Amino acid sequence: xxxxxxxERQPLxxxxxxxxxFPMKGGILGRTLNYVRxxxxxxxxxxxxxxxxxxxxxxxGKSTTGRAILRLDEPxxxxxxxxxxxxxxxxxxxxxxxxxxxxxxxQDPYASLNPRQTVGRMLEEAxxxxxVLPKAKxxxxxxxxxxxVGLRADQAGRYPHEFSGGQRQRIGIARALAVEPKLVICDExxxxxxxxxxxxxxxxxxxxxxxxxxxxxxxxxxxxxxNHISDRVMVMxxxxxxxxxxxxxxxxxxxxxxxxxxxSAIPVPGQEKEGERIILQGDVPSPLQPPxxxxxxxxxxxxxxxxxIAEPELRPMGEEHSVACxxx
Amino acid sequence: xxxxxxxxxxxxxxxxxxxxxxxxxxxxMVPGDPAMLMAGEGATQQRINxxxxxxxxxxxxxxxxxxxxxKVLHGDLGDSxxxxxxxxxxxxxxLPTTLELSLASIALTIFLGLLFGIISASRQNSPIDMIIMIxxxxxxxxxxxxxxxxxxYYFSVKIHMFPVAGWGTLRHMVLPAITLGIGxxxxxxxxxxxxxxxxxxxxxxxxxxxxxxxERVVIYKHALKNAIIPVITVVGLQFGALLGGTVLxxxxxxxxxxxxxxxxxxxxRDFPTVQGTVLFxxxxxxxxxxxxxxxxxxxxxxxxxx
Numbered sequence: 074x075x076x077x078x079x080x081e082r083q084p085l086x087x088x089x090x091x092x093x094x095f096p097m098k099g100g101i102l103g104r105t106l107n108y109v110r111x112x113x114x115x116x117x118x119x120x121x122x123x124x125x126x127x128x129x130x131x132x133x134g135k136s137t138t139g140r141a142i143l144r145l146d147e148p149x150x151x152x153x154x155x156x157x158x159x160x161x162x163x164x165x166x167x168x169x170x171x172x173x174x175x176x177x178x179x180q181d182p183y184a185s186l187n188p189r190q191t192v193g194r195m196l197e198e199a200x201x202x203x204x205v206l207p208k209a210k211x212x213x214x215x216x217x218x219x220x221x222v223g224l225r226a227d228q229a230g231r232y233p234h235e236f237s238g239g240q241r242q243r244i245g246i247a248r249a250l251a252v253e254p255k256l257v258i259c260d261e262x263x264x265x266x267x268x269x270x271x272x273x274x275x276x277x278x279x280x281x282x283x284x285x286x287x288x289x290x291x292x293x294x295x296x297x298x299x300n301h302i303s304d305r306v307m308v309m310x311x312x313x314x315x316x317x318x319x320x321x322x323x324x325x326x327x328x329x330x331x332x333x334x335x336x337s338a339i340p341v342p343g344q345e346k347e348g349e350r351i352i353l354q355g356d357v358p359s360p361l362q363p364p365x366x367x368x369x370x371x372x373x374x375x376x377x378x379x380x381x382i383a384e385p386e387l388r389p390m391g392e393e394h395s396v397a398c399x400x401x
Numbered sequence: 402x403x404x405x406x407x408x409x410x411x412x413x414x415x416x417x418x419x420x421x422x423x424x425x426x427x428x429x430m431v432p433g434d435p436a437m438l439m440a441g442e443g444a445t446q447q448r449i450n451x452x453x454x455x456x457x458x459x460x461x462x463x464x465x466x467x468x469x470x471x472k473v474l475h476g477d478l479g480d481s482x483x484x485x486x487x488x489x490x491x492x493x494x495x496l497p498t499t500l501e502l503s504l505a506s507i508a509l510t511i512f513l514g515l516l517f518g519i520i521s522a523s524r525q526n527s528p529i530d531m532i533i534m535i536x537x538x539x540x541x542x543x544x545x546x547x548x549x550x551x552x553x554y555y556f557s558v559k560i561h562m563f564p565v566a567g568w569g570t571l572r573h574m575v576l577p578a579i580t581l582g583i584g585x586x587x588x589x590x591x592x593x594x595x596x597x598x599x600x601x602x603x604x605x606x607x608x609x610x611x612x613x614x615x616e617r618v619v620i621y622k623h624a625l626k627n628a629i630i631p632v633i634t635v636v637g638l639q640f641g642a643l644l645g646g647t648v649l650x651x652x653x654x655x656x657x658x659x660x661x662x663x664x665x666x667x668x669x670r671d672f673p674t675v676q677g678t679v680l681f682x683x684x685x686x687x688x689x690x691x692x693x694x695x696x697x698x699x700x701x702x703x704x705x706x707x
Contacts, residue, residue, distance in 0.1 A: 103526075143611055165616075172613030185604035189626045189701070202613045248612070 084118035084154075085256055085288050086142070091115045091151035093134070093141045093312075097361065109360050111137040113312035114151075116387075119256065124282065124289040126299040126320075128335070129309035132357055135292045136180075138309070139258045142290070143177055144168055155256070173203045176249035180261035182241035186233040192219070192244050193229030199251035218247040221284075222277060239270035243277065250281065258290045263298060275302055296339050300324060305393065308332050311360055311368040314387055318394040328390055328401040330375045367399065375400050402695070409691045413684070420683045421473065421676065425466050428672050435482050435670040456482065473680065479673035483666070488677035491662060498568055499651075499658035502581065503643040505574050509582030510589055510639055515632070517586070518593025523620055525598060533590065540587025549580040549653040566655040577654045581647060585639040592635045596628040603627070629700055637693030641686040 092115075094108035112134040119125045127135040141148040144160060153160040160171060179185035187195065196215045200206055206214055216226040222243040233241055242262065249257055259278065263271040279302060281287060293299050299306055300320065307317040308331065316329040327333045334351040353372045358364050364371050370380035379399055387397040436453035437444075444452075453459050457468070472479060478488035517537065521530045556576060557565040563576050600606060601624050609623045610616075648660035659678060666674035 145607055145611060169613045169615065172611065177608075177611045179604050179608060181604055185608045187605040187609065187623050187627070189623075198614065199612055245608075248608070252613070 082120045085121040085156060086119040086290070087152070087154040088118070088138075088142065089116045089152040089154070091138065091141055091153065092149045093137050093146060094149045107361050110312050110363060111360055112141060112148075113360075113363070115309070115312070115314055117307055117314065117317060119288060119290055121255075121288055122282075122286055123304040124291050124302055126291040126293060126303040126306045127309055128293055128296060128299050128306060130357055131294060132311075132360065133309040134312040134360075135294075135309050136260050137312075139177070139260045139290060139292050143172075143175055143258060145177075173252035174254050175256045175258065176252060176254035177258045177260060178242070178245050178249050178262040181265050182238050182245055183233075183265070185245055186241060186248075188233055191230050191232055192224075192236075192247075195244070195248055196229075196251050199248055203252035205253070214251075218251055221250065221281065222247045237270075238266050239274060242266060242270075242274050246274075246277065246281070250285070250287075253285075254287070256288045256290065258292065260292045261294070262291070264293065264295065271298065272301075278302065296335060308335065311357060311363055313368055314395075314397060315369065316394075316396045316398075317387070318390075319392075322391070322394050328394070328396040329369075329398045330373050330400070331369050334374075367397075405695075406691065409687075409694075413687050416687065417680065417683060418470070421470060421680060422466070424676050424679045425469065425672075426462075428670070428675055429462060431670075433670045435672060438670055439482055469676070478677035478680070481666070481674045482671045483669050483674070488674050489681075491674060492659060492678055492681050495657055495659050495662050498656060499644060499647060499660065501574065502577055502647055502651075502656065502658060503640060505578035506581035506585065506643060507636065507640045509578055510585030511636055513582065513586035514589025514636075515593055518590040518632075519597060519620065519625065521590065521594040522597035522601065530594075534594070537587040537590045540583045541591070543584075544649075545580050545584055546649045546653050548583055549577070549650055552576045552580060553653070566653075568654075568656045568658075577647075577650050577656060580650050580653070581643060585636075585643075588639065589632060589635055593628065593632050596631045597624055600624045600628040626700065630697060633693055633696050633700065637689055637696075641689040644682060644685045644689070 091112055092110075093112040094110050096105040097107045097109060098104065099106045115134070115138060117125070127138060129135050137146070140146045141151075142153050142160070144153075148161055151161065155171065155175065158171070160168065160175075163171060190198070193215050196218055197211050200211050200214060215229055219226055219229060224240065224243055224247070228236075233244065236244065242265075245262075262278070263274050266274060275298060278289065282289060289302070291299070291302055303320045305318065306320050306323045308315050308323075308329065310331050316323065316327065316332045323332065324336065327336050330351075331353075334353050337351040351374060353374075355372050358368070358371055364381075365384075366382045367373070367376070367380040367385050370376040373380065377400070383399065385397045385399045387395045389395050390401070434449075434453075436449050436456060436458060439456075440449045440452045450459075457465060460468075469479065476489075478492075480486065481488050481491055484491065517533045521533045524530050553565055553576060556562045564570075564573050567573055597620075605627075606619060606623055609619050614623070644659070647656075647658060648664055650656070651658045651660040652664060659682065663675065663678050663682075665671075666678065
């Protein structure tokens with residue numbers, strides 16, 4: 074079911090049939106009653122130097138996908154090939170060594186920095202793990218990292234609470250970059266920031282990408298942000314990929330009804346929006362018992378009988394464009 | 402820091418004034434006449450009155466109280482009715498014993514409590530966790546005098562490993578310290594576990610893991626340092642309570658410490674000694690709390706000492 078696109082480019086990360094089920098325990102003996110199928114068979118590639126965004130409503134499994142790739146949660150099933158190495162098959166010590174190639178910037182800059190560490194200590198710890206630089210050069214490198222993200226060298230001795238939200242997220246980025254990773258997973262990296270600061274941090278991420286040849290897996294629920302930063306976009310719904318395409322293709326020619334509904338919800342300033350706003354009925358169904366057939370059929374304005382029975386495969390629609398829908 | 406300490410010490414005075422007032426009134430309200438006790442059985446009413454006058458107990462209560470406070474402010478806690486020696490001296494003679502016992506048991510509390518709390522938290526819901534938590538629940542629930550008696554029965558009477566009672570050598574210290582330490586250790590273990598579990602779920606712990614930090618460093622450096630604050634509070638309270646409240650254990654093991662002094666003085670209606678000792682213990686308690694607050698500042702840079 075893998076998306077066959079861009080054959081000439083080498084994928085840095087290949088995710089095949091990734092599943093992440095969380096057991097629901099209950100009863101006195103703590104038996105497993107059921108599973109939350111947070112991510113249910115997701116396959117995609119991330120190419121070197123690109124930004125692939127994952128979008129979707131909360132609970133669609135986008136963050137879980139990111140965490141499973143990093144093995145912050147142990148994935149239930151599937152392959153995660155990073156430069157050809159299957160991360161899912163590594164033991165803990167091997168995985169720890171791999172971590173310097175894959176870093177993550179978390180959503181909440183207030184919670185994701187240890188309040189008891191100065192920024193300098195935080196970065197030095199990362200350098201210690203990477204173990205490339207001799208200790209004598211750490212100081213210099215910390216200053217360089219801070220300057221890379223637009224902070225001052227003299228701020229290294231401060232604690233996280235002495236910084237603003239935007240500055241903290243810059244620290245989070247500096248921390249992720251300290252070990253010179255190839256892939257950075259940005260898990261809602263700008264969602265907690267206010268809009269003007271979002272733009273600054275997004276531009277910072279873009280310029281760092283160009284300077285250091287980084288690859289981003291950018292997880293967000295904000296289509297405006299995604300439009301700004303992505304090369305390709307992947308839309309998820311209830312643990313499945315519904316559509317994946319080049320950014321311009323997806324925004325100009327969305328095929329899946331869910332994608333169309335999402336895009337119709339983007340407000341356009343200063344004008345009445347052309348075309349109808351597609352309002353989805355109801356809530357996202359429970360991932361405990363996902364609907365039969367197409368998971369979106371309960372809320373789809375185009376759904377037919379077939380959608381209730383048969384689950385649509387992700388099919389190529391054009392160059393670098395795949396959709397999981399019977400009707401397109 | 403200096404300003405903070407001075408301010409805290411100044412804040413102690415109103416509290417201490419309240420403490421003296423409450424203790425003073427309670428001691429005068431409970432039945433029992435120290436003059437009668439002192440004069441001895443079969444003393445004439447005249448003798449009792451003389452003794453009462455000699456102690457100044459025939460004056461109006463407010464006069465007695467202000468006189469007492471005035472003396473305390475001059476560093477005089479009065480003389481013991483029982484022994485006629487200065488109360489301060491009576492306390493200071495016994496203080497080293499109580500301090501030794503308190504320090505030994507708080508060390509045990511911290512060591513066992515942190516150790517088992519961390520083991521429990523890092524293996525949440527495993528059989529080890531459950532066993533530790535059940536034992537800790539027992540430790541919290543069992544009264545210390547019972548634990549003391551059981552330890553005494555087994556280790557002293559049955560296998561003669563430690564002396565039954567008394568004080569003086571390290572071997573004397575073991576059983577009372579365990580008796581006092583177990584309850585605290587159980588509370589600290591439960592507190593550490595709860596606090597660690599909360600911190601382990603924090604994003605920055607996930608950040609540390611994502612960074613590639615080893616699990617040991619994640620637990621001991623990132624998680625423990627942040628989880629330690631509520632634990633310090635509990636340890637501080639435990640230690641404060643130990644300084645004045647080793648009453649039962651001191652009685653069980655026949656140790657002549659501050660706790661025993663309080664109990665014996667209450668029995669003898671020895672007002673000055675009870676007042677003096679309670680005042681002394683209050684001061685110790687407040688000093689311990691102040692140290693705890695200073696430790697907060699050390700462990701959490703976000704806390705301002707003001």
